Amino acid sequence: MNDCPNPDSPAAAAGQGPARRGFRLPAQLVRLVLLTVGIVVSYLAARYVLTPVSFGQYGWYRGNALAEIAAREPVYAGKAACDECHSEVLEKIAKGEHQTVSCESCHGVSRAHAEDPDVKPVKLTGSHCIRCHEANPSRPAWFHQIKVREHYGERCTDCHKPHQPNEVP
Amino acid sequence: MKRPLTRRHWLTTLGSALAGVMSLALARKAKAAVQKVLASAPAPKGYDPAKHRWLMQIDVDRCIGCGLCVEACKTENHVPPEPTYFRTWVERYIVKKPKPGSDTPRGEVVVDSPNGGMHFSSALVPREEIMRSFFVPKLCNLCEHSPCSQVCPVGATFETPDGVVLVDPKYCIGCGFCVQACPYGCRFLNPITHTAEKCTLCYHRITRGLRPACVEVCPGEARIFGDLKNPVANDPIQRFIATKRVMALKPYLGTGPRVLYAGLDEEVR
Numbered sequence: 001m002n003d004c005p006n007p008d009s010p011a012a013a014a015g016q017g018p019a020r021r022g023f024r025l026p027a028q029l030v031r032l033v034l035l036t037v038g039i040v041v042s043y044l045a046a047r048y049v050l051t052p053v054s055f056g057q058y059g060w061y062r063g064n065a066l067a068e069i070a071a072r073e074p075v076y077a078g079k080a081a082c083d084e085c086h087s088e089v090l091e092k093i094a095k096g097e098h099q100t101v102s103c104e105s106c107h108g109v110s111r112a113h114a115e116d117p118d119v120k121p122v123k124l125t126g127s128h129c130i131r132c133h134e135a136n137p138s139r140p141a142w143f144h145q146i147k148v149r150e151h152y153g154e155r156c157t158d159c160h161k162p163h164q165p166n167e168v169p
Numbered sequence: 170m171k172r173p174l175t176r177r178h179w180l181t182t183l184g185s186a187l188a189g190v191m192s193l194a195l196a197r198k199a200k201a202a203v204q205k206v207l208a209s210a211p212a213p214k215g216y217d218p219a220k221h222r223w224l225m226q227i228d229v230d231r232c233i234g235c236g237l238c239v240e241a242c243k244t245e246n247h248v249p250p251e252p253t254y255f256r257t258w259v260e261r262y263i264v265k266k267p268k269p270g271s272d273t274p275r276g277e278v279v280v281d282s283p284n285g286g287m288h289f290s291s292a293l294v295p296r297e298e299i300m301r302s303f304f305v306p307k308l309c310n311l312c313e314h315s316p317c318s319q320v321c322p323v324g325a326t327f328e329t330p331d332g333v334v335l336v337d338p339k340y341c342i343g344c345g346f347c348v349q350a351c352p353y354g355c356r357f358l359n360p361i362t363h364t365a366e367k368c369t370l371c372y373h374r375i376t377r378g379l380r381p382a383c384v385e386v387c388p389g390e391a392r393i394f395g396d397l398k399n400p401v402a403n404d405p406i407q408r409f410i411a412t413k414r415v416m417a418l419k420p421y422l423g424t425g426p427r428v429l430y431a432g433l434d435e436e437v438r
Contacts, residue, residue, distance in 0.1 A: 049199045058218065061327040065337035066218060072373040075245045076382045101388040105237055109244060132235045132388060136291040138261050138302040143233050143389070 076104050077111040085117065089163055096164035097144075106162065129156040216376045221331040222397040223370055225384070226409045227306055229432035231391035234259055234304035236287040238383035238392065245371060245382035252284040254357050256368040257308040257383055259286030262436055263293060266300040275300055278436045305430070305437050306391060308383070309334060309355045309368035310418060313425030317347035317356060317367075326365065332397075332427065333372055338364045352422050 025033075057063025079102045083090050086103075093099055104110055106128055113121045135145040152159060161167045242248065242257045265276035279294060286304070315334050318326045325340035326347055336347075341364035348356045348365060356367045371381035379385070384394040395406035409415070413431035419438060420426070430437075 045196060049196055055324075058330055059327055061324045062337050062340060065335065065340070066329055066372075068337075068339075069335055069369060069372045070216065070376040074371075074374045074377065074379055074382075076241060076374075076379075076385050078374075078379045078385055080379075098388075100390050102385050104241075105386040105388050131237075131288070132233060134291060136234065136289065137296045137299050138263065138289070138304055139233050140230050140303070142230075 075109055075111060077109075077114040079103055081111070081114045084114075092163045096166065098163060098165055124162075129160075129162075218329055218331040220398060221375075223332045223375055224311070224395060224397055224406055225308065225370065225381070225428055226393040226406060226415070227308075227428065227430045228391050228393060228409065228413065229303055229305055229430055229434075229437075231389040232259065232304040232306055233389050233391075234261060234286065234289050235388060236285075236289065237386040237388065238306060239285045239287045241382040241386040242368075245374075246369070248366070249360055251360075254359070254366075255285040256355075256366065257285075257306065258282055259289075260305045260307060260437075261286065261289055261293070262303055262305060262434065263299055264301045264434075264436065265294060265298050280436070301434075303432070303434070305433075306383075307353065307355070308428065309370070310353050310424070310426035310428045311370070313427060314423065316350040316352065316422075316424055320346040320350040322346065333370045334367070335369055335372060336365050336367060338362060341365050352419055352424065353426075 052062050052064065054063035054065075055061070058066070079090070082103045089103075093101070093103075106124060108122050110121045112119045130148055133144065133146055133148075135147045139145055148154075156162075157169065159168055161169050236259060239255065239258055242255070243250065246256055248254050248256055260280055260282045263279040265279065267273045267276040276298075281293060283289070289304075311332060311334060312328075315326075315328055318328055318334060321327075322344065323340050323342055325337045325342070326334065327337075328334050343358055343363040343365065345358055345365070348358060351367075356365055358364070359366045371379070371383075374381055380394055381392075384392045390405075393405045393409045395401070395404055397406065400407055409431065410429070415429040415431050416433045417426040417429055418433075
């Protein structure tokens with residue numbers, strides 16, 4: 001800065017270039033740098049504004065999505081929900097052949113009823129037995145199947161207690 | 170070289186500082202607005218994804234093909250009713266007897282899954298022609314290196330720390346790459362929301378201590394579900410792996426499926 005350029009230098013003689021300031025970036029380079037800085041800054045600003053806080057909490061995704069997906073209300077109540085009021089039915093079933101069958105496999109979605117017993121669960125007609133027990137060559141051999149037309153009768157619950165199927169009501 | 174401190178100089182400095190603060194406030198406001206759009210509902214209390222590792226296993230020999238799981242999944246997850254959309258489904262494999270005189274050990278293999286296997290009819294092939302037949306329930310294979318989350322361009326599908334592969338419906342752009350990437354055909358584009366959908370292992374149920382809907386209604390214990398990090402007494406998952414000879418679907422693809430099948434056969438893919 002302090003040392004004055006030689007007035008006899010070719011640059012000074014030509015009347016161009018920095019007369020007193022020494023080296024200076026060419027204007028087009030300055031513009032390029034400014035443009036780059038501008039793009040980077042606006043990218044960072046957009047990223048700051050648009051990226052959800054929870055992004056990256058567990059990985060390259062929105063961590064809050066887990067909570068959102070988990071927030072939905074279940075539809076099926078689950079066997080444990082029936083235990084509160086029908087524990088005697090659960091005990092009966094646990095002793096019989098239907099021990100692996102859940103309440104809602106036969107009774108259908110019963111959450112509304114489990115929350116408010118005044119809402120009656122769907123009345124079962126008996127056709128649901130056939131869905132599982134009708135003979136089918138694809139069914140495994142361990143599973144007891146019947147040919148409904150050749151079986152003793154159409155109304156299953158006349159001869160089988162649904163909760164203890166090998167007992168006669 | 171020093172510039173004199175003029176009033177003009179002070180005013181411009183002050184002005185630009187003010188503008189800076191204001192634009193920062195504006196950015197904060199914009200961010201808050203964006204966050205509001207992506208706001209989340211409260212998760213079930215006390216659930217920490219790092220403390221669980223969920224897993225489902227399939228015992229093919231226990232499946233009686235009642236289709237209750239298919240129906241329950243549709244009901245539980247509000248899956249569109251058309252018979253082209255399933256998060257879980259059941260396939261029926263029928264291996265026919267070899268034709269008399271042919272030197273093959275087994276005949277043609279017929280596979281079907283009418284309406285996802287919700288109600289199988291009993292007669293597809295006459296009983297006399299069947300050599301062997303069985304049902305295979307299918308669902309998301311919970312891959313260790315899931316191709317679906319690798320191809321997602323926006324980070325909308327991912328493997329959670331608790332071992333589930335989920336789709337973020339607010340981030341999904343519905344490009345369908347993941348649908349094509351899944352070698353097990355477990356995904357579809359929801360025709361109403363136009364976002365990808367798949368089995369979530371009933372994430373809204375398991376985080377509340379309930380079992381997935383398909384496991385809940387399965388009468389034969391063909392679907393075995395559990396938490397590897399919190400084994401219970403006589404844990405079904407541990408018992409399954411200890412007592413059965415298990416296999417994964419398409420292991421040669423390197424996707425590392427975590428869902429293991431017992432009683433699989435050569436024809437099953």
